[in-house]
Amino acid sequence: MRIVIVGAGVAGCVMARRLSRLGGAEVMCLERVARDDHSEAGTGLNVGPNAVKALRVIDPELADSITQNSFVWRNWRISLTDGTVLFDLPLSEVADGPGWRIRWSELYRVLREAAAPHVQYGCEITDIGRDAADPCKTRLTWTQDGRIAHLDGIDLLIAADGRYSRTRRIMSGEPGIRLTGVAVFRVLVGDTSGGLIDDYEQWFNGPNRLLAFRVPPSHVYIAGTFPIPPEADIPEDLKAPQVLHAAYTPPNAPPSAQARWLIDTVCQNAAETHWARMQEHDLLYRADDCNVLYLGDAAHGMVPTLGQGATQAIEDAANAAALIARHHRDGVDDVGRWLADIEALRKDRMRFVMEFSRDATDTMLAGADPVEGTRHKNEGPFRNRLKALYRDVGLP
Numbered sequence: 001m002r003i004v005i006v007g008a009g010v011a012g013c014v015m016a017r018r019l020s021r022l023g024g025a026e027v028m029c030l031e032r033v034a035r036d037d038h039s040e041a042g043t044g045l046n047v048g049p050n051a052v053k054a055l056r057v058i059d060p061e062l063a064d065s066i067t068q069n070s071f072v073w074r075n076w077r078i079s080l081t082d083g084t085v086l087f088d089l090p091l092s093e094v095a096d097g098p099g100w101r102i103r104w105s106e107l108y109r110v111l112r113e114a115a116a117p118h119v120q121y122g123c124e125i126t127d128i129g130r131d132a133a134d135p136c137k138t139r140l141t142w143t144q145d146g147r148i149a150h151l152d153g154i155d156l157l158i159a160a161d162g163r164y165s166r167t168r169r170i171m172s173g174e175p176g177i178r179l180t181g182v183a184v185f186r187v188l189v190g191d192t193s194g195g196l197i198d199d200y201e202q203w204f205n206g207p208n209r210l211l212a213f214r215v216p217p218s219h220v221y222i223a224g225t226f227p228i229p230p231e232a233d234i235p236e237d238l239k240a241p242q243v244l245h246a247a248y249t250p251p252n253a254p255p256s257a258q259a260r261w262l263i264d265t266v267c268q269n270a271a272e273t274h275w276a277r278m279q280e281h282d283l284l285y286r287a288d289d290c291n292v293l294y295l296g297d298a299a300h301g302m303v304p305t306l307g308q309g310a311t312q313a314i315e316d317a318a319n320a321a322a323l324i325a326r327h328h329r330d331g332v333d334d335v336g337r338w339l340a341d342i343e344a345l346r347k348d349r350m351r352f353v354m355e356f357s358r359d360a361t362d363t364m365l366a367g368a369d370p371v372e373g374t375r376h377k378n379e380g381p382f383r384n385r386l387k388a389l390y391r392d393v394g395l396p
C-alpha cells in the first residue's frame with residue numbers, strides 16, 4: 001500500500017504519523033518548505049476543544065506534546081472597547097475540556113518533529129496526474145535538492161497542502177470562493193500588556209472587532225477586523241495607524257485599559273501586520289473516480305470567526321486516520337471505499353462547521369450592531385450549536 005501526503009502542515013503531519021503505523025503501508029509526506037522553516041506561520045492560533053478531544057483519541061502522546069507547548073484556552077469573553085462585557089463563557093459549559101493557545105510556528109515544530117521520519121522537505125511538485133496503468137491511482141513528479149524524483153502507482157494521495165491546494169486545483173479544478181466583506185489583520189507581539197491580556201477575548205467598536213490572547217512563551221496574538229465592500233481589495237488608506245486608531249476607539253467613552261493597550265500596540269506594529277480578506281471555498285473531500293483525499297484547508301477553506309481552520313484540519317485527520325486504520329485492520333483495503341466512508345463521515349459535520357462560522361460572523365459585517373448581535377450568543381440556540389461544535393467530533 002503506497003500512500004503519499006502532500007504538505008507537512010497540520011493535517012499532513014497528523015496523518016503521516018498515524019498512517020505510518022499501518023502494517024504494510026509505505027507512507028511518504030512531501031513538504032515544499034525547508035526543514036525548520038516555519039516562517040509562513042508567524043501568528044498565534046486558538047485551537048478548539050474539539051481538536052484536542054479528537055487528537056486525544058487517535059494519538060494521546062502527540063496531544064500531550066502540543067499541550068506542553070501551549071497555554072490552555074478555558075474562557076471566551078466579548079466586550080465593547082469601552083469595557084462593557086457582553087458575553088463571558090467558561091468553555092467547560094459547552095465543551096468536554098479546554099482548547100489550546102499556541103504560536104503557529106510552535107504547533108508546526110511539534111507536529112513536524114512528531115512526523116519526522118516520514119517527511120521530506122524542500123520538495124517542489126512539478127507534475128501530478130492519474131497513473132497510466134490504473135486511473136484510480138496517481139503519479140507524482142517533484143524536485144528535491146536539484147534532483148528530479150518520480151513515483152507512480154500511488155494507492156492513496158492525500159492533499160494536505162492548505163488553502164491554495166495545487167493538488168486539488170489540478171485533480172478537481174478551481175474551487176468556488178466566496179468573500180464575506182470583512183478585512184482581517186493579524187500580528188504577534190511581545191507581551192508588554194502587564195497582565196491585561198491572557199485568555200481568549202474579543203472587543204467591538206461597532207462592527208470593528210479586535211481579538212487577542214497570550215501564547216507561550218510570552219507573546220500576545222492580536223487580530224483585528226472591519227467591514228469592506230465584499231468584492232473589493234482592502235483599501236491601503238484603511239491600513240494606516242491613525243485610521244486603525246479611530247476604528248477601534250469608542251466614540252463616547254474612554255477605551256478600557258485592555259482596549260487602549262491593544263489599539264496602541266496595533267498602531268505601533270501596523271507595518272508588521274499580515275492582511276487578508278475573509279473568505280471561504282467550496283467543500284470537497286475527494287476527487288471523482290480517483291483515490292485522492294482532500295483534508296484540512298485543501299478540503300474546506302473557511303472563515304476564521306470561530307477559530308476552526310487548524311482545529312478542523314486536526315479533526316479531519318483524526319477521523320480519516322481512525323477510519324483507515326479500522327478498515328485496514330479489518331482487511332478492507334479498497335481505497336475507494338475508504339474515501340467514500342471518510343466523505344460520508346465528514347461532509348455534514350463540515351457543512352455545519354462552515355455554516356456556523358459564517359453565521360457567527362454576523363456582528364462583523366457592515367452595519368452590524370455588536371450589542372444586539374452578541375446578546376443572542378448568550379441564548380440557548382447559539383450555546384447548543386457551540387456544544388455540537390466542541391463535542392461532536394465523530395470519534396468515541
Ligand SMILES: Cc1cc2nc3c(=O)[nH]c(=O)nc-3n(C[C@H](O)[C@H](O)[C@H](O)COP(=O)(O)OP(=O)(O)OC[C@H]3O[C@@H](n4cnc5c(N)ncnc54)[C@H](O)[C@@H]3O)c2cc1C
Binds near residue numbers: 044186
Ligand atoms: C494568520 C492566520 C491565523 C489563523 N488563526 C487560526 C486559529 O486561531 N485557529 C484555527 O483553528 N485556525 C486558524 N487559522 C487557520 C489555520 O492556520 C489553517 O486552517 C490550518 O493551518 C490548515 O491546516 P492544513 O493542514 O489544512 O494546512 P496548512 O497547515 O496550511 O499546511 C499546508 C502545508 O502544505 C505545504 N504545501 C503547500 N503547497 C505545497 C506543495 N505544492 N507541495 C508541498 N507542500 C506544499 C505548506 O508549506 C504547508 O506546510 C489561521 C490562519 C491564518 C493565516
